[in-house]
Amino acid sequence: xxxxxxxxxxxxxxxxxxxxxxxxxxxxxxxxxxxxxxxxxxxxxxxxxxxxxxxxxxxxxxxxxxxxxxxxxxxxxxxxxxxxxxxxxxxxxxxxxxxxxxxxxxxxxxxxxxxxxxxxxxxxxxxxxxxxxxxxxxxxxxxxxxxxxxxxxxxxxxxxxx
Amino acid sequence: xxxxxxxxxxxxxxxxxxxxxxxxxxxxxxxxxxxxxxxxxxxxxxxxxxxxxxxxxxxxxxxxxxxxxxxxxxxxxxxxxxxxxxxxxxxxxxxxxxxxxxxxxxxxxxxxxxxxxxxxxxxxxxxxx
Numbered sequence: 243x244x245x246x247x248x249x250x251x252x253x254x255x256x257x258x259x260x261x262x263x264x265x266x267x268x269x270x271x272x273x274x275x276x277x278x279x280x281x282x283x284x285x286x287x288x289x290x291x292x293x294x295x296x297x298x299x300x301x302x303x304x305x306x307x308x309x310x311x312x313x314x315x316x317x318x319x320x321x322x323x324x325x326x327x328x329x330x331x332x333x334x335x336x337x338x339x340x341x342x343x344x345x346x347x348x349x350x351x352x353x354x355x356x357x358x359x360x361x362x363x364x365x366x367x368x369x370x371x372x373x374x375x376x377x378x379x380x381x382x383x384x385x386x387x388x389x390x391x392x393x394x395x396x397x398x399x400x401x402x403x404x
Numbered sequence: 405x406x407x408x409x410x411x412x413x414x415x416x417x418x419x420x421x422x423x424x425x426x427x428x429x430x431x432x433x434x435x436x437x438x439x440x441x442x443x444x445x446x447x448x449x450x451x452x453x454x455x456x457x458x459x460x461x462x463x464x465x466x467x468x469x470x471x472x473x474x475x476x477x478x479x480x481x482x483x484x485x486x487x488x489x490x491x492x493x494x495x496x497x498x499x500x501x502x503x504x505x506x507x508x509x510x511x512x513x514x515x516x517x518x519x520x521x522x523x524x525x526x527x528x529x530x531x532x533x
Contacts, residue, residue, distance in 0.1 A: 278474070278476070278477075280483075284445060285444025285445060286444065286446055288444075319442040320439070321438055322439065324511075324512055326483075
């Protein structure tokens with residue numbers, strides 16, 4: 243499974259706010275068991291969509307300086323409804339704090355304008371060279387890939403209505 | 405040794421607080437696991453394991469949280485629970501209050517069945533058996 247859930251970044255106010263979209267498709271393998279007669283995006287992936295959006299905000303704001311971005315904590319996570327195949331999960335994530343190695347966010351996910359998920363979460367970021375100077379070339383590669391991917395995610399014009 | 409309802413509540417509150425990362429104060433009797441306490445499918449598995457350990461009971465698959473409901477097209481059609489599905493829920497969850505769900509049999513409403521009270525009722529029935 244390719245673990246990149248964001249399909250499009252609709253808005254990005256540097257260091258402040260990001261709006262992104264994840265489209266849910268019947269072709270996602272985990273839907274076969276979640277659930278066989280009622281496929282829905284697992285709650286953890288709704289949260290992951292919020293987390294990945296926060297991570298993109300960090301990457302852009304820090305000019306891809308930190309190549310590893312991990313979830314540090316998640317709290318007050320609320321799941322209000324399901325996202326079914328054929329729908330878009332649109333997440334709006336606001337950055338509450340952005341430091342070199344850590345950040346905090348508040349995010350809400352919508353499906354057809356209904357709130358489906360909310361969470362507060364914190365990220366931790368670092369680069370591989372922080373752990374081992376020999377990995378700095380890996381950092382360069384990861385940063386370049388992330389830069390290209392962000393450009394691609396932002397390239398498409400936003401849909402007229404989502 | 406009989407376990408009082410208060411003791412059951414206290415242990416259930418510990419289980420849910422640990423499993424869902426919420427404060428004990430949030431675990432009120434009528435709080436729903438999903439809507440109020442932020443549980444999602446992976447958490448239900450964790451809750452079952454923790455309840456088994458806390459109360460030394462065995463919870464057969466599907467007895468507390470009816471897994472089969474969402475995997476069987478006889479019980480779920482589109483976004484609604486079928487009459488057969490409602491029947492199955494009644495049998496599977498004698499400890500739950502189904503009136504609201506019967507009025508609006510949407511799958512999205514099913515998680516509201518699982519309140520802290522539902523869990524306590526279930527555990528008490530297992531302990532009494």
